[in-house]
Amino acid sequence: MAEIKRWLTQILELALLVVALLAVVQVLFGAGAVRVFQIDVIKNIGDMAKAFGDAGLVGVVAAGIVAWLILRQRPSV
Numbered sequence: 001m002a003e004i005k006r007w008l009t010q011i012l013e014l015a016l017l018v019v020a021l022l023a024v025v026q027v028l029f030g031a032g033a034v035r036v037f038q039i040d041v042i043k044n045i046g047d048m049a050k051a052f053g054d055a056g057l058v059g060v061v062a063a064g065i066v067a068w069l070i071l072r073q074r075p076s077v
Contacts, residue, residue: 016070 022041026033034040052059 052063
């Protein structure tokens, strides 16, 4: 079970790095990056933030939980 948890943690960290990299590429290259990668990361992040905002207090709590899950200290793997 610990091995599965470690693998899932590493996959999540890799996914977060890919999202961050795609966001930076989109900021630097604009619409050209969207055409190349076929994904609009900035728009998707904005839509997710809007969904949290539209949900009122529940959205604020959900956004706080997501932020905590992403930013919490992880033990060295």
